[in-house]
């Protein structure tokens with residue numbers, strides 16, 4: 001029976017914020033100083049680059065190659081963090097951490113040893129790659145339990161997805177019902193629950209993942225289903241900026257921004273927030289804060305249902321793009337019938353269109369350059385169309401562009417395709 005829970009905060013900590021012992025102690029400090037006495041659900045990602053390491057292990061195991069060295073490295077990385085935490089934990093917690101790591105790595109070794117056989121690659125990938133979040137969430141639950149009663153919750157029996165391996169689609173009805181039954185009793189009276197981002201489970205108790213960088217989305221799923229008061233995602237940046245500071249100099253922070261603007265930025269590729277995160281939050285008008293785990297007292301960005309004056313132009317860079325041009329072999333115009341065939345083949349290959357443009361005889365699409373999927377689409381279209389493509393390109397999008405921002409962007413870059421609406425400028429370039 002579902003019971004109401006009021007005042008729930010959801011905190012999401014990504015890989016960078018839990019990458020080592022000092023990051024985990026910083027997380028504990030944030031919880032201690034910002035969430036005292038309130039029900040708190042913490043969603044965590046795998047530590048640092050663990051998901052990449054697990055992907056590598058999976059690929060080696062599947063290819064029947066030796067994966068001992070990277071597995072030892074991954075265990076040593078987690079052990080190093082546990083070791084550095086020792087002085088900060090109660091003796092019983094230290095023992096619990098050691099036992100947890102031992103059991104988790106035994107289970108991972110067993111899983112890797114069983115890779116192969118009849119199940120497909122993607123299904124087995126999910127069983128292996130989910131370990132990062134399972135490990136990190138258990139470690140953090142133990143560390144926080146020294147501070148305040150904290151429960152670790154395996155999200156797999158609760159967050160129900162279908163069997164779209166590596167991109168599990170959420171069954172919202174079942175998930176909402178499960179979460180609203182299981183979590184409120186654990187969260188009442190200031191309790192903390194720590195669970196995993198990125199991970200879900202099927203009806204048959206198989207593990208699924210929600211797509212790379214999907215932990216932000218997990219936080220939104222939990223918040224939506226539990227009708228949270230707010231979500232905070234803790235990042236290594238001061239908030240949502242008008243561009244990635246690792247790529248663009250002189251960025252500015254948006255103190256406040258609407259769901260709609262943010263959804264568009266995420267859609268165009270602003271990697272700070274997973275694109276699926278905003279819709280569930282907007283549907284229930286749950287505010288999303290982006291805050292810096294390096295400066296938790298700073299204001300950050302508030303994303304919510306609001307009106308605001310025009311924002312400073314936002315620059316978004318998406319690398320690894322492929323520009324495909326299709327021309328009908330019989331010189332026929334690009335017609336609706338042709339487009340139906342083209343879109344059908346792209347959808348079949350699960351390729352995502354980032355930009356498209358048509359002229360009388362040719363149709364161009366800019367896609368994420370996923371080689372296997374691209375080859376599948378090209379093979380399907382090759383009989384009917386002359387297919388040409390350029391790989392290794394970059395798609396820039398400028399939202400709320402000005403003439404000066406566009407001039408600056410295209411200067412000294414080879415432009416292959418350009419498009420603009422009243423608010424958005426997009427250009428495919430070779431850098």
Ligand SMILES: Nc1ncnc2c1ncn2[C@@H]1O[C@H](COP(=O)(O)OP(=O)(O)O)[C@@H](O)[C@H]1O
Nearest residue numbers: 014015016237240241242243244246270271272
């Ligand atoms: N518009 C933007 N504003 C802020 N950060 C951005 C933006 N676009 C891209 N980023 C990048 O997003 C990174 C944070 O996101 P991410 O690495 O996914 O965090 P985590 O994995 O810790 O959740 C920042 O370090 C920054 O380089």
Ligand SMILES: N[C@@H](CC(=O)OP(=O)(O)O)C(=O)O
Nearest residue numbers: 014015045051212213214215
């Ligand atoms: N660990 C997963 C999920 C995730 O969202 O991670 P992060 O929050 O560090 O982006 C990944 O790397 O894809």
